[in-house]
Amino acid sequence: MNTEFRKTLPGTRLDYFDTRAAVDAIKPGAYDTLPYTSRVLAENLVRRCDPATLKASLSQLIERKRDLDFPWFPARVVCHDILGQTALVDLAGLRDAIAQQGGDPAQVNPVVPTQLIVDHSLAVECGGYDPEAFEKNRAIEDRRNEDRFHFIEWTKKAFKNVDVIPPGNGIMHQINLEKMSPVIQVRDGVAFPDTCVGTDSHTPHVDSLGVIAIGVGGLEAESVMLGRASWMRLPEIVGVELTGKLQPGITATDMVLALTEFLRKQKVVGAWLEFFGEGAAALTLGDRATISNMAPEYGATAAMFYIDQQTIDYLKLTGREDQQVQLVENYARVSGLWADSLKGAQYERSLSFDLSSVVRNMAGPSNPHARVATTDLAAKGIAGQWDEVPGQMPDGAVIIAAITSCTNTSNPRNVIAAGLMARNANKLGLSRKPWVKTSLAPGSKTVALYLDEAGLTHELEKLGFGVVAFACTTCNGMSGALDPAIQQEIIDRDLYATAVLSGNRNFDGRIHPYAKQAFLASPPLVVAYAIAGTIRFDIEKDVLGLDANGKEIRLKDIWPSDEEIDAVVKAAVKPEQFRQVYIPMFAIHEDTGPKVEPLYDWRPQSTYIRRPPYWEGALAGARPLKGMRPLAVLPDNITTDHLSPSNAIMLDSAAGEYLAKMGLPEVDFNSYATHRGDHLTAQRATFANPKLFNEMVIEDGKVKQGSLTRLEPEGKVMRMWEAIETYMERKQPLIIIAGADYGQGSSRDWAAKGVRLAGVEAIAAEGFERIHRTNLVGMGVLPLEFLPGTNRKTLQIDGSETYDVIGERTPRATLTLVITRKNGERVEVPVTCRLDTAEEVSIYEAGGVLQRFAQDFLESATA
Structure with missing residues (x-):
């Protein structure tokens, strides 16, 4: 120090x-x-x-x-159970590898406090119209995930510095915002700013408190857990001035969807943003948190707000101790972190956004930045005519309407607005359509308490929005099964079915296998679409129903006023509710149970938890980067959901077939996400998204959609997994060629692990999303970036080529990608080595984060 x-x-x-x-x-x-x-x-x-x-x-x-490595030492690590569990599986495997080489496995522990919240495992099998939905969904979650929860329970006892919040308590980011982050930490009599990394791209949620918190992949989090600095190139810090104020009836969701579209166009990928100005100062902490939460949707690494009176008010509202609140204000004022001290701050780039320009918005049909004003739905071809046939679902049927996600349920104004909307609809006799699976899944138990206090719980339940869980649910693709009759009608009629949710992502194939597209909307709009029943409904103009006097009811007739929303929030949301939830949740419980062995007793038949293979065979050896064949040639905007989906596993998928062979009943296949602790299941998810467009697969002159590739040199089109198996048997090194913004979306380790296990040694793309690039490096996959003006199209790549990489791998060096075409023609293409720091070069050359740590650990033990 x-x-x-x-x-x-x-x-x-x-x-x-x-x-x-x-x-x-x-x-x-x-x-x-x-x-x-x-x-x-x-x-x-x-x-x-x-x-x-x-x-x-x-x-x-x-x-x-920006040309030097910069060290950052996060104070803590927060994890959700999918990536957190996977990281701990890796550490358990690392202990095995250390023990096999004569080291002491018990010495492998996180040295940074690590908090794991089980929030990604629950599927909404029972909708919010079932009064016992919460209990039933939790029981199913425990049954399906027994292997995973057994392992997580072992980690609590086997590892030091690991704390676990069990299932049923809320979403990691909302708990982090409402309780875990102290804003100012105190250790050993020294006060300092809280900082953290999280194994989820929405970790910037607490940036709204003035806390530097960024999302990383599990591999980078593992490195931080084990005591290493997080090394980076100094980021571009962009100032975003917010001017004006929101118009009446406009929600924080409308605001963040407009900002997401704006910031994507401003190309802030990888930047650290700071929001300032009169507009930012007037926003409540809940509104700020909605903006910070969606940083990955506009591509930023961080989305910071200053510490000011809004911060202090929020800390008081959420029941923080008076002494802690006073410490935050005192420290910020003395140290230069209070908002008033930042008036002279200078930014390399400044942007301006007028809040008064925001209208009511949605995003869709398949990207969070694809904003569409609700007044433009018809012009965009989303709303339109549909046939109302008694006993049938309409075209564009909304089969899922979910109030979900920490993005919106951490903002009391959004949730209260939905409750008041439901009350107004009930008064006028409106109801949800019978084919709409409705649900309310708040990110915190406090939401249920203040809805009760406001008298709105019953109003939401009456429309089918009863609490089904305190977890991520639909936002994470865990929307559960449909009613069999509804599912069969969708299949039989090849119906265009959709989902509307208050989440943060709507990527193709993410929300539900039978929802062909999905739209993001504010919680009150989700309620409205449950009543409308189809995305073809023009939500601003069409008639929702008739009142008792036969008068037409439209959206404006049930939309609550800002004044009423604010009055109810002020009266119903109280500090004691947060204390009631969080004091017992974070009480220290003495572990009186039996001690566990330092090495995990792996269950051989488990399809959830399996000893990882990263220290074995070819994965631990050198990568020649010679004679690589393309596994896929991909367009722009490939997301981690394309690379490794998280939604429900279908029987006819490669993973489904494997699980069936392992004796698992189809009803308990669960999601791809929950099986990521077992590489034999998880690697079968690689490129398993049915919405994938691999440009190597052409039919009738068009790229064919599906989890497909072309096996070379035979030129045979086949399912992706069968091709991967064939290439693995041949020990054929592979490469992926891609467009811009490769790896958008969730901080999903398996988007990198899956391709590495398949034998992919390098990925050449026009650009990479930050977290995915670091995950690739952490797995020993070489990211290569085409120079501006060069891409797969200008090079006329069709997937029949072979590839070599030549040159010394140093930070951001220019290497040569040698393309040998089928006719023998040889093309040399300069590419940028996207190993950005010396630390990343070291990790890559070792074979990955885990291999590097094992080497360093054994060398240190020997010394």
Whole structure:
């Protein structure tokens, strides 16, 4: 710990570090021009670095040099159970590898506090119209996931520094926002800003509190858990000025969908954003959190707000202790992190967005940034005429209407608005359509308490929006089975069926196998579409029904006013509700059970938890990068859902066939996501998305949709998994060729693990989403980026070629991709090596994060 700039925090017995003095010692006056993010990063350095590293890194921060590696030391790690469990499976496998080589496996532990919240495992098998939905869904979750929960229980006892919040308690990001983040930490008598990494791309949710929290892949989180700095190139910090204020009737969801479209167009991928201005200052913390949560949807790494009075008010509202609230305000004011101190901040790039320009919005049909104003639904071809046939579902039938996701249920205004909407609809005799599977899955138990307090629980239940879970559910693709009769009608009529949800993602194939497309909307709009029953309904103009007097009812007739929403929020949302939920949840319970062995006793028949293979065979060896054949040639905007889907496993899929052979009944196949602790199941998900377009597969002059590829050199089209198996038997090295923004979406390790296990050694794309690129490096897959103006089309790539990579792999070096065509023609293409730091080069050359750690651990033990 650096002591040169250590001081005592006024009014307390706590110490802190005078970062202003440290910065100004290098360049006088520089501190006052630093953005908020730079100040927090500087605090991190002053607290953790030796003097030489501190001076060099602060100089880099002040001068904004991006050509050097920059160390960051997150204070904690937060995980959900899918990626968190997978990370812990990797660490359990690492213990086995260490033990086999004579090391002490019990010494392999997270050294950074790690909090795992079980929130991604529950499927909505019972909809919100069933009064026992919550209990039934939880029972099914426990039955299906017994193997996984057994392993997670073992990790609590076997590993140090691991804390687990069991299922049924809420979503990691909302719990992080409402309780886990202290904003200012205190350890050993020293106060410092809270920082964290999370194994989910929506970890920036708590950036709204002024906390640097970014989403990373499980592999990067494992590295942080094991005590390493998170190394990066200094990010571009973009200032986003919010001006004006939202118009009446416009929700935070409308605002964030408009911002997502705007920021995608401004190309902020990988940037760290800071929102400021009069518009930002007026936003409630709940509204800010909605913006920060969706950082991955507009491609940013972080979405920061300053600490100000809104922050303090929120900490009080959510029941934080008075002493902690006072510490946050005192520290922020003294250290230069309070909003008033940031007026001189200078940004390399500044953007401006007028909140008054926002209208009522949705996003769809398959991307979060594909915004469409509700007034434009007909013009965009979404709303339109449909036939109302008694006893039949209409074209565009909404088969799922879900109020879900921490993005929206952490914002009381959004949830209260939905409750008031339901009350108004009930008063006028409106009801949901019978084919709509409705659900309410808040990210926190406090939501249920304030809905009860407001008298709105029954109103939502009457429309079918009873609480089905406190978990991610539909937003994560865990929407559960449809009524068999409804599913059969969709199949028999080849019906265009859709979903409407208040989530943050609507990628192709994510929400439900039978929902051909999905739309993101605010919670009150979700209620409206449950009543309308079809996406063809023009939600602003068409008639929802008739009242008792035969008067036509439209959306405007049931939409609650802002004044009423605010009055109900003020009266119904109380600090004691948060204390009632979180004090017992985080109470320290002494573990009096039997001790467990340091090595996990792997269950040989498990399809959920299996010892990982990353230290075996070819995965532990060198990658020649010679004679590679394309596994796929892909277009722009490939998401991690295309690479490794998370939704329900179908019987006719490669994974489904495998599970059936393993004796698992189809009803308990569960989702791809839940099986990621077993590589034999998870690798069969690689490119298993039925919405995939692999440009190697052409039919009638068009790219054929499906989980397909063309086996080379035979030129035979086959299912992706069969081709992967064939290539694995041949020990054929593979490459993937792709367009722009490769790897958008969830921070999904298996999008990298799956291709690595398939034998993919390199991926050449026009650009990479940040988290996925780091996951590729963590698995020992080489990311290569085409230079501007060069892509798969200009190179006339059709997938019949072979590829070599030539050159020394150093950070961002120019390498040569040698393409040998089927006719023998040879083309040499310069590409950028996207190993961005020396640390990443080291990880890649070792074969990946886990291999690197095993080597370092054994060398350290020997020394």
